[in-house]
Amino acid sequence: MANDLVQPEKFFLNRFGMNESAFERILGSALERKADYADLYFEHRSAEGLGLEESMVNHTSKSVAHGVGVRVCAEDRTGYAYSDEVTIDRMRMAAEAARAIADQRSGAIAPVAVGNRVARHELYALESTPLEIPLEERARLLRQIDEMARAADPRIRNVMASFAAERKLVMVVTSEGRIAADIQPLCRLNVSVIADDGKSRQAGSFGGGGRVEWKYFFENDRWREYVRHAVHQALINLDAVDAPAGEMVVVLGNGWPGILLHEAIGHGLEGDFNRKGVSAFSGRIGQRVASELCTVVDDGTIANRRGSLNVDDEGTPTSRTVLIENGVLRGYLQDRMNARLMKMAPTGNGRRESFAHSPMPRMTNTFMLAGEATPEEIIKSVKRGLYAVSFGGGQVDITNGKFVFSASEAYLIEDGQVTRPVKGATLIGDGPDVLTRVSMVGDDLALDSGIGTCGKDGQSVPVGVGLPTIRIDGITVGGTRA
Amino acid sequence: MTQVDRSLAEWALDEARRAGASAAEALCVSAESLAAGVRLGEVEKLKSSRERRIGLRVFVGQASATAATAEFDRDGLREFIAHTVTMARLAAADPAAGLPDPALHPKEFPDLELADSTRGMVRADEALDLARRAERAALGADPRIRNSEGAEFDSGRYEIFFANSNGFAGGYAGTSFSLGAAPIAQDENGAMQQGFWHTASRHFRNLEEPEAVGATAAKRALRRLGARKIKTTRAPVVFDPDMAASLLRSVAGAASGPSLYKGASFLLNKLGERIAAPNVTIHDDGTLKGMLGSKPFDGDGLLTSRKALVKDGVLATYLLDTYSARKLKLASTGNAARGVGDAPTASSTNLYLEPGSSTPEQIIRSVKRGLYVTELIGFGVNAVTGDYSRGAGGLWIEDGELAYPVQEITIAGNLREMFQAIEMIGDDLRWRAAVVSPTIKISEMTIAGE
Numbered sequence A: 001m002a003n004d005l006v007q008p009e010k011f012f013l014n015r016f017g018m019n020e021s022a023f024e025r026i027l028g029s030a031l032e033r034k035a036d037y038a039d040l041y042f043e044h045r046s047a048e049g050l051g052l053e054e055s056m057v058n059h060t061s062k063s064v065a066h067g068v069g070v071r072v073c074a075e076d077r078t079g080y081a082y083s084d085e086v087t088i089d090r091m092r093m094a095a096e097a098a099r100a101i102a103d104q105r106s107g108a109i110a111p112v113a114v115g116n117r118v119a120r121h122e123l124y125a126l127e128s129t130p131l132e133i134p135l136e137e138r139a140r141l142l143r144q145i146d147e148m149a150r151a152a153d154p155r156i157r158n159v160m161a162s163f164a165a166e167r168k169l170v171m172v173v174t175s176e177g178r179i180a181a182d183i184q185p186l187c188r189l190n191v192s193v194i195a196d197d198g199k200s201r202q203a204g205s206f207g208g209g210g211r212v213e214w215k216y217f218f219e220n221d222r223w224r225e226y227v228r229h230a231v232h233q234a235l236i237n238l239d240a241v242d243a244p245a246g247e248m249v250v251v252l253g254n255g256w257p258g259i260l261l262h263e264a265i266g267h268g269l270e271g272d273f274n275r276k277g278v279s280a281f282s283g284r285i286g287q288r289v290a291s292e293l294c295t296v297v298d299d300g301t302i303a304n305r306r307g308s309l310n311v312d313d314e315g316t317p318t319s320r321t322v323l324i325e326n327g328v329l330r331g332y333l334q335d336r337m338n339a340r341l342m343k344m345a346p347t348g349n350g351r352r353e354s355f356a357h358s359p360m361p362r363m364t365n366t367f368m369l370a371g372e373a374t375p376e377e378i379i380k381s382v383k384r385g386l387y388a389v390s391f392g393g394g395q396v397d398i399t400n401g402k403f404v405f406s407a408s409e410a411y412l413i414e415d416g417q418v419t420r421p422v423k424g425a426t427l428i429g430d431g432p433d434v435l436t437r438v439s440m441v442g443d444d445l446a447l448d449s450g451i452g453t454c455g456k457d458g459q460s461v462p463v464g465v466g467l468p469t470i471r472i473d474g475i476t477v478g479g480t481r482a
Numbered sequence B: 001m002t003q004v005d006r007s008l009a010e011w012a013l014d015e016a017r018r019a020g021a022s023a024a025e026a027l028c029v030s031a032e033s034l035a036a037g038v039r040l041g042e043v044e045k046l047k048s049s050r051e052r053r054i055g056l057r058v059f060v061g062q063a064s065a066t067a068a069t070a071e072f073d074r075d076g077l078r079e080f081i082a083h084t085v086t087m088a089r090l091a092a093a094d095p096a097a098g099l100p101d102p103a104l105h106p107k108e109f110p111d112l113e114l115a116d117s118t119r120g121m122v123r124a125d126e127a128l129d130l131a132r133r134a135e136r137a138a139l140g141a142d143p144r145i146r147n148s149e150g151a152e153f154d155s156g157r158y159e160i161f162f163a164n165s166n167g168f169a170g171g172y173a174g175t176s177f178s179l180g181a182a183p184i185a186q187d188e189n190g191a192m193q194q195g196f197w198h199t200a201s202r203h204f205r206n207l208e209e210p211e212a213v214g215a216t217a218a219k220r221a222l223r224r225l226g227a228r229k230i231k232t233t234r235a236p237v238v239f240d241p242d243m244a245a246s247l248l249r250s251v252a253g254a255a256s257g258p259s260l261y262k263g264a265s266f267l268l269n270k271l272g273e274r275i276a277a278p279n280v281t282i283h284d285d286g287t288l289k290g291m292l293g294s295k296p297f298d299g300d301g302l303l304t305s306r307k308a309l310v311k312d313g314v315l316a317t318y319l320l321d322t323y324s325a326r327k328l329k330l331a332s333t334g335n336a337a338r339g340v341g342d343a344p345t346a347s348s349t350n351l352y353l354e355p356g357s358s359t360p361e362q363i364i365r366s367v368k369r370g371l372y373v374t375e376l377i378g379f380g381v382n383a384v385t386g387d388y389s390r391g392a393g394g395l396w397i398e399d400g401e402l403a404y405p406v407q408e409i410t411i412a413g414n415l416r417e418m419f420q421a422i423e424m425i426g427d428d429l430r431w432r433a434a435v436v437s438p439t440i441k442i443s444e445m446t447i448a449g450e
Helices: A002-006 A008-015 A020-030 A088-101 A135-152 A214-238 A256-269 A271-275 A336-342 A375-380 A431-437 B002-018 B074-090 B124-139 B210-222 B241-254 B257-261 B322-327 B360-365 B415-420
Strands: A037-053 A056-074 A077-083 A156-174 A178-196 A201-210 A245-252 A296-299 A320-325 A365-368 A384-396 A402-414 A417-422 A426-430 A438-441 A452-456 A459-467 A470-478 B023-039 B042-060 B063-069 B145-164 B169-186 B192-194 B197-201 B233-239 B282-285 B306-311 B351-353 B369-377 B387-398 B401-414 B422-425 B440-448
Touching: A008 A037, A008 A156, A008 A178, A020 A037, A020 A056, A020 A088, A020 A156, A037 A088, A037 A135, A037 A336, A056 A088, A056 A135, A056 B074, A077 A088, A088 B042, A135 A156, A135 A178, A135 A214, A135 B074, A178 A214, A201 A214, A214 A402, A245 B440, A256 A271, A256 A296, A256 A320, A256 A365, A256 A384, A256 A402, A256 A431, A256 A452, A256 A459, A271 A336, A402 A431, A402 B369, A402 B387, A402 B401, A426 A431, A426 B387, A426 B401, A431 A438, A431 A470, A470 B387, A470 B401, A470 B440, B002 B023, B002 B042, B002 B074, B002 B145, B002 B169, B023 B124, B042 B074, B042 B124, B063 B074, B124 B145, B124 B169, B124 B210, B145 B210, B169 B210, B192 B210, B197 B210, B233 B241, B241 B282, B241 B306, B241 B351, B241 B369, B241 B415, B257 B322, B360 B401, B369 B401, B387 B415, B401 B415, B415 B422
Parallel strands: A056 B063, A077 B042, A245 A384, A365 A459, B233 B369
Antiparallel strands: A037 A056, A037 A156, A056 A077, A156 A178, A178 A201, A245 A470, A296 A320, A296 A365, A384 A402, A402 A417, A402 A426, A426 A470, A438 A470, A452 A459, B023 B042, B023 B145, B042 B063, B145 B169, B169 B192, B169 B197, B233 B440, B282 B306, B282 B351, B369 B387, B387 B401, B401 B440, B422 B440
């Protein structure tokens, strides 16, 4: 296995008895009709999870999944077939199913010649992944988390902690001859607690991780920070008052509140929606969609991040794409098919959940660049508003541009001071409009701790977000206090 | 396939015992599916799949581990099973863990007609044709329907075989068919709205006609055109059936065993108490023939059941699997659900609100000024506290009439109060999904807008 770690490509060739001429035959068969492009996606994923409840590490699980997906693209049509049996026969059957998308017989088929190895980034060449750490050591950390959280405050009544780690080997072989392979480690530590003061009960949670080694959780006292955040959130919410309802000034804290960008901007700039003209951002490149304080990028090349990849799931190296520059819309996120149809360059954003899925344009790490205000100046500038520092999930309606994201830790701002905690509330806004209302951008850009998962068309992929503290001059807060 | 899976499952149970497990379960799932999509009349995608996986749970005394793999080579699988047993040894002994009492396993179980015996998998050309018909009906409905996110027909078939070391063994097959369309309407200012409608069933003949699916989707897109924001207010809120069903899902989640024993539910210690208005009765029934949420036995190998979750406003039962039932010192309700590689959890089967006597029109007419909700987005439901705040869209009601579309607003309250405030229940229950509801009216919620 050690050698396979160095050369993921060899892993697939050895394990499934494949070779380049087999790829060429299958891809040739996939292109037998009038198709533009075909690719094979091989995946082998192993994962382990540990869970603690009621002070016991009583949940342990493991899984191994492998398979191959065959895709055929003809103009804007996609044929896809996959199998968890990785054999030449199965792949040939899948190629026949996938090519049904291309209906006319083609004249001469250019022979496929495979062998052009894609140079990939080296963003997470780990010495070892957490999967190699003894299970007992992983279990011990969960028990330490439980002890620390319970000791932190007598009102903490229950603690749930989990650690999940996976290692994914992927290889993409395309009809253009490219081969790209990668090893993608990923892990996540999660802490959630329930606090009860006899009058009310509240949950708090925090977590993090990325494409990192086990020692990451011990650097800078990181796992203890996770516990402190989760406990703080639950206790703060015990005293929360009803959230206000209506449009008001909102200050978003740095880091994870960057989910705003993901929902309000990111999805609407994915190439597929814009090629089809169904996004509220369709046809708006070059137009002003944000205040000039705002520059937003999507960057898949940041080392060890949850949303980063050496190559995307079509074998394109990831990149840094400027989406909004000083308020002006600059670019879309592209996979190969949509880039080709829109006559743009692929941006390395073609991603898929697994071999069971066809790739689509997806985000990687999406964030706003830092400005010049200090967070204190921003808070002080607000007479009455909401300061939201942590969020649950969000969602967007691509076509009308309306998006929501739900605060899980928020406070009132009164006369320039952060005062009482308020209950969670959903914030709703309009994607092409919300960033035009950004009047201050902080100097404290932070990326999230590594917990984001994005869902689109039934496919989940890990992503990251980031934000400096910002002030938005009006967004609707969905509290109960009208 | 089931015969193959039976011998594989039994072999895996033997291997687990040989590796040192004191008890074990094996779950074999094989599935095939086809998805066919068209957009603007042209084929857009065809996706076909075949999958087979085996899931295991092994016990060493009161300690357990779960595992799943697509590896079927017997040597590889033997090693995998042995490693799973090693993991179980490292887990903590949990007094509530273990297989159900063997006496509770059924000797036989009913045929719930989960598979359509008249139809196999729908072929690609027929699936594309059905999708095309739905989209054509949507595009032809009105000149303001100017674009489309397409229409898709899905066909699936699966087989499940489940066995445990106490001698329970059972299997069943199921089918599913669905058709959805997503046309886009555009007004004279260029503003766009999507409409979506879909039909799903285990039996092909129960699907809505493709033309009806397309026409409904178009109507839903068109009625959103010109939507505006409204001023923040408190007012009655009428939930259309699909939106009302989302409220039932929240209640079922809070009434499920795992949420309760973790203390993460606003329904904790509420068994036998009034949690809703007296006109509210919610049933959970896994035994209905041919329904999407039906199954002959649950994820623990126990019979599914029919019961009232809420009876005349009183919380009558929790939804429990064997493990959470033991934690709560209660008996399983046959609601164990499990993924191939996961430990069982509890969830509803077919969940529905008993219909009332008002037509949806009568409900709308009863509102002087309020909101008719047809869209909800976001995840703003706090299961621990019941606090509720979600993005909403729909139609504003003035003097009992649907007056104009609204968007970019939220509705907020607390589920405890919202269920107590269910003032009217419609007669329009339709079996569109595993969780269904008629139209309901909640007497007042906070609506946030401008």
